[in-house]
Amino acid sequence: MFDSMVMLAFTLGIVSASSLPMGAITAKFWQPSDRATAILMAFGGGALLAALTIDLVASAVEEGHFYALAAGAMVGGLLFIGLNQLVNDYGGFLRKASTTIYHFRRKQHQQIKQIISRIHQVKLFHDLPTNDFKIIAPSVRVVTFHKGETIFRKGDPADTFYIIDEGGVDLFRSEAGEQNTIQLQGYDVFGWYPCLTSTPNTLNAVASRETRVWLIPKHAIDTLLINSPHFQQEVHLLLRSGELQHYLEQQHLLTTDEIERWTDQAVRQLIRRGVVPPAVEVNxxxxxxxxxxxxxxxxxxxxxxxxxxxxxxxxxxxxxxxxxxxxxxxxxxxxxxxxxxxxxxxxxxxxxxxxxxxxxxxxxxxxxxxxxxxxxxxxxxxxxxxxxxxxxxxxxxxxxxxxxxxxxxxxxxxxxxxxxxxxxxxxxxxxxxxxxxxxxxxxxxxxxxxxxxxxxxxxxxxHANKAAPLAIWLGLTLDGIPESLVIGSSLINAGVSISLIAGLFLANFPEALSSSCGMKEQGFKFRRIFLMWFSLMLLTGVGAAMGNIFFVNASPALFAFVEGVAAGAMLTMIAETMLPEAYFKGGSVVGMSTLCGFLTAIFFKTLEV
Missing domain, CATH: 2.60.120.10 (Jelly Rolls)
Structure with missing residues (x-):
């Protein structure tokens, strides 16, 4: 009897996850549109929500184990969030569009915070309000230069200024290493005066070692000039100071009369239009x-x-x-x-x-x-x-x-x-x-x-993401572990739940289809993609069997806690990956698709005797 229950759990785990390799095979021959992917993802998410609600949450609440269920759900949700972020940082975010989008948004948020702290190094930005910084931040790019690589050349238009994050930069007029070479280190700012005055660069900039640099484009500065009265005032004061005059005289050999004419013109245009005209034209x-x-x-x-x-x-x-x-x-x-x-x-x-x-x-x-x-x-x-x-x-x-x-x-x-x-x-x-x-x-x-x-x-x-295939596989396994344990453990106290198996099957297919298409876009070969999903199907079967073995003598409260862990992890997965990806690709179609999936899983519940 014991062996037959374990085999039944293994078989049901395989059945619920068999849609995973099916999704990979489908992706080989069919590239669904974003709208089609969204409909399938939302449908699967709705079906899984219904299965979790009916077969896990409702049963535990009926038996009076709400607090054990709630505690387990919180643990499951936190575990999924922590482990999901860990595998994403090693390249696992490539497994889905939603995890890819979230990963880059998180990186962008961190970048904006760093930009705001670093850009204060420029004297002109010392007292700039934080809201004004946010005008600049989305335009900033981060570029890594290897030793000896050129950042800009003498005579280039100055359409960017730079902040060194890590590494070093040499500024020189003719040859690197010459006597007048200026050596810059971390947090130093360069290219600011040429960028503000729209003059050609008069120096060459070369990375002296592996160097990470923030690039702030001139169009972001121009936008800030138009939208920030505070920044306009600071630039006005700078135009009337001796700093820019000294720069134009020493670097571009302008006469005093030429500098004064340009300064008067720049002040007038700054006040009237919020722009600073070029002091020297590019050849x-x-x-x-x-x-x-x-x-x-x-x-x-x-x-x-x-x-x-x-x-x-x-x-x-x-x-x-x-x-x-x-x-x-x-x-x-x-x-x-x-x-x-x-x-x-x-x-x-x-x-x-x-x-x-x-x-x-x-x-x-x-x-x-x-x-x-x-x-x-x-x-x-x-x-x-x-x-x-x-x-x-x-x-x-x-x-x-x-x-x-x-x-x-x-x-x-x-x-x-x-x-x-x-x-x-x-x-x-x-x-x-x-x-x-x-x-x-x-x-x-x-x-x-x-x-x-x-x-x-x-x-x-x-090369940097050479661990990505393993991280992607771990991420996919992370998504599948909770469901496999629930399948096996649920057989201990109840019979086969058609709605649970159907909900998992319907949710797995669009997830595998969407992820397979994404991995194919990343350059993964079909054989590798299929083996990832096929191995996960086998692991789901093994996990279901293990769940049936380990929880055979579990108390009702412990069983409710385990169901809560699984439900919490899967609900968090639906909320963080499936539905956001569906909405990103399909928009308003998600609502009705989710509802249809939800009702379909409930319909399968009516088929149980």
């Missing part, structure tokens, strides 16, 4: 590049573009001059721009294969193109063979152009879809799985207007 040499646009070589994406798009690109280019021997970029460093040579020659060198012939570039040649288009690291080193002039297009400016230049955007899409980007990445930087993941993300970002992924970041993220 772009737009007219020259427009005349030779169709002569550019090694960059077919720009050939024969409509005139209005050529003008947009020309206005985004930055014109600079370099001396013979200057290094434009180093092999294996982050690619943040492409180059179009105007005058002189540039050598492309592969230091790791010295016998390979040096590539010599001439006027109108473009280089750094594939690295920019994919965000990969440079595969060669570029050095000026003589004094040169060239145009630079920064990666951030290129992605901004995609939103206003439809022909360019379509050519970029074709470059990705036709396999040009994938072939380049697989030949030099990423494996097949990683390059396919980058391709999917890039196409999705083009459609949504989001910032495109960097191939270097994809490779780094996959």
């Amino acid at each position: 772009r040499n737009t007219a020259e590049i427009l005349e030779r646009f169709n002569q550019i070589k090694r960059l077919p994406m720009l050939s024969e573009l409509p005139e209005e798009e050529q003008i947009l690109i020309g206005r985004a280019l930055i014109y600079k001059r370099y001396q013979r021997g200057d290094t434009l970029f180093l092999q294996h460093t982050r690619a943040d721009r492409l180059f179009i040579l105007d005058t002189g020659e540039v050598n492309l060198i592969d230091p790791e294969t010295p016998l390979q012939k040096t590539v010599v570039l001439h006027a109108n040649d473009a280089f750094g193109t594939f690295s920019l288009l994919t965000g990969a690291r440079h595969s060669v080193t570029a050095v000026a063979a003589e004094n040169i002039g060239l145009w630079e297009l920064r990666r951030r400016d290129f992605y901004s152009l995609l939103g206003s230049a439809p022909v360019l955007a379509e050519r970029y899409r074709e470059f990705i879809q036709m396999g040009g980007a994938r072939d380049y990445l697989q030949s030099r930087h990423l494996n097949s799985e990683q390059s396919q993941r980058w391709t999917r993300q890039a196409l999705r970002c083009i459609d949504t207007g989001e910032e495109l992924p960097s191939a270097a970041d994809v490779a780094r993220d996959l």
Whole structure:
């Protein structure tokens, strides 16, 4: 009799969880729309709610064990929250859209708190109200630079200022390590005066070691100027002080008369419109590049573009001059721009294969193109063979152009879809799985207007989340443990509950389907996804059998406590993952879908004899 009960518990556990591998198989052949996923998730959540209410909560309350049930429910809920957060921090958040969204929102909240504390380092922000800080915080980005990587270059538009979180940065005019190099450490702020005055950077900024930096964009400062009278007043006082005058005189060699004229103009525009005009314009040499646009070589994406798009690109280019021997970029460093040579020659060198012939570039040649288009690291080193002039297009400016230049955007899409980007990445930087993941993300970002992924970041993220498959599996197991114990223990004092088994089955299928689709988007292969769900189905059966064995002689109060733990954990899981994900994907459709699932589980209860 004992063995038969254990086998029955195992079988019922398998039946309730058999919809998990079914969901994985369905995801292989069908990619449901967000609305369809939402309907299924809400339906399953409603069915599970009904099963928990009828088969766990109601039975314990009827027997007079409410307090044991309530205590167990609190313990179960707290256990789920704690363990869920733990596995999420190791990459387990990737198992579901809802846990992914929550993970990044929590990180964003922590980031905003840090920003508010760090930005007080800037004198201008010392007394700024907290509500004004919140105008800036959502625009802040956090970027990690490796040793030797360039943060910005001399002559770049100053559209960002920076706060060092960890690490160090060297500021210098020509070569790193020169006598006048300024060495910055954690919490130091740089790029503030150029950003406020919209002047080109007069220094180079390079990470002296692994460095984490906060990037505060100029458009956030401009928004703050318009919306914060307090900040306007502080900027007004700064404009009339000697600090900015000294900066413009020393760094941009402006005369006293030029500085006074700009200051008067800046004060007037600040009062009338809430803006500060540029003190020095960025050198772009737009007219020259427009005349030779169709002569550019090694960059077919720009050939024969409509005139209005050529003008947009020309206005985004930055014109600079370099001396013979200057290094434009180093092999294996982050690619943040492409180059179009105007005058002189540039050598492309592969230091790791010295016998390979040096590539010599001439006027109108473009280089750094594939690295920019994919965000990969440079595969060669570029050095000026003589004094040169060239145009630079920064990666951030290129992605901004995609939103206003439809022909360019379509050519970029074709470059990705036709396999040009994938072939380049697989030949030099990423494996097949990683390059396919980058391709999917890039196409999705083009459609949504989001910032495109960097191939270097994809490779780094996959390495950083190498424990993610195990964490995802642990997270899925965490979701399934409570239900398996309840199935086994419920057979001790009662018969088979059709409504409970049906509720679990109906809830498991959409959860597995949605999670499998999400893991497939993250680059997981079907075999790995299926094995995760199949192993969880087996564990559910084993857990049901163990629950039947361990609680065979349990007192009614202890049994109610165990039911409470399971109910609390599953209710918390429904509230934190299933229903939020359903609402995020389907909106108002969730209400009726949840109700239908709830009534379906109750209907199965009417079938019990």
